[in-house]
Amino acid sequence: MLSELSIFNFALIDSLNIEFNKGLNILTGETGAGKSIIIDALGLVLGQRSNRENIRQGQDRMIxxxxFNVTKNKNKVNAYLQEVGIDIGEDYTLIMTREVLSSGKNTCRINGRMVPLSVMKELSELLIDIHGQHEHQSLLRWENHMALLDSYGGVEIENLLNKTKELYNNYKHSKKSLEELLRDEMEVEREKDILKFQLNEIDQANLENIYEEEELENRRQILIHSEKLFENSNRAYELLYGGNEVQPSIYDQLSIVLNCVNNISAIDSSMKNIEEQINNAIILIEDAGFVLRDYNETIEFNPRELDQIEKRLSTFSHLKRKYGETIKDILDYRENLKIKLDKIENKGEEENRLRQEIEDNWYLYMAAANELTKLRINIAKELENKIISELNDLGMKKARFKIDIESHEKHSSIYGKDRIEFLISTNIGQDLRPLAKIASGGEVGRIMLALKTILADGDKIDSLIFDEIDTGISGRTAQVVAEKMANISKSYQIICITHLPQIASMADSHYLIEKEIRDNQTYTIVKDLKEKERINELARMLGGATLTELTKSHAREMIEMAGKIKKERKIG
Incomplete structure (x- = not known):
């Protein structure tokens, strides 16, 4: 929902802030007051083309x-914003800002983050739709007609669409795999040679033990420090067990200690535990001494073995730079190489398998696409009749409306194989033609009003803007348009520019657009009308510049009647 619009230095507007509400928001004012300027300004922030000529005279920029408070379309909006790296926050509030300098420079921001104009335009299409004398008319683009038709089909068509999308993606995946297999023969041979070279390079290294590198690194450290290891192990052995007359070993000294404690415990049995502990220590020291002696005897400086280890570790380092950080990674990479090489060498078998897979996936996709076409044809007939009925109510009694469905393989996509376009004839003797080529702005607005009346529950757009939807209508038709607009405002936020008092009388919020002259400068201002001011404005719309008690009375009666109609429909 569009909650607030702020405009600075745009055409006749120097500074303007409008707070819109839920339901039906009506903008009225005399011709030339600047009603469409507000819609043009909104179009700017929705990603439409900018024109520097719209910058207010004497200013260097317009902003x-x-x-927006996103309510209906949260999932799609959130998914799109995540795709472009913008956080919407838990309150689902969006602030979209567009600044245009007199130099022509454009700056677009969403929630304070600068974005390309294309992002602003794509996001706006998920938030709001404008109908009238403006570029931002989704109904005129045939590309949008399929989504409108499908939204009428509800859950049944949604499920079939999901199935069709999955099957089409399966088909495209198989086709891509075959295209990769059937690449240029020279390129395939080059890849084959590279795969063989890499496999051979890894195989020549005889990588069998994934812990070999760690073991060799440990052995290398021993060989590099063999002299230091020999000296320290020999010294430790001599101190612990070897000894000599000058410096007895720890073992010899502990043996003397044990002899003394034996003499003590022979007299005082309380020392038996100490005697046992010392005896166990002597045994442990004796064992450690034997281990140190044996370790010392194994130490040798072997330059040849060290050289072999260095070469082996160098091989590992070379392979790791190319194929993985560990021996396990290298072996895993080798398995992938073997699979790729097998595919190339068994190209004929793989090609046949993929061709069959493509054929099977295409058959399944086409079956789903044909089912989707049939369903669309059925719901299109029903929707056509409903739209024609609505258009009759809206004063387009001579209108013919058709949903053209061209089903062909050339249109195949995740949405099926249909090209869908809405066709209309608004006058007797006129052929059915695309909306963009035949419908006026007011007619497009009424067609969209008819569609939205029918699709209100399934549509995901929060806000609709109708710019002078009342062009060419009056009397009973005007009343019908007003009532339908009030009705769909229960499902959408509606912002409508109108000259008709029938439509204005239905407003939930009524804004008056006026021109004001100050200091020889013209300004466009907006007033949020209260009850008495609404009566005066409707009286002006009914009777012109001169207000009379009769026109005021009529205006008051229209507002009261509109209130009753809205109340009855809410109760119903």
């Missing part, structure tokens, strides 16, 4: 800022 438009729109505050």
């Amino acid at each position: 438009v800022e729109a505050l």
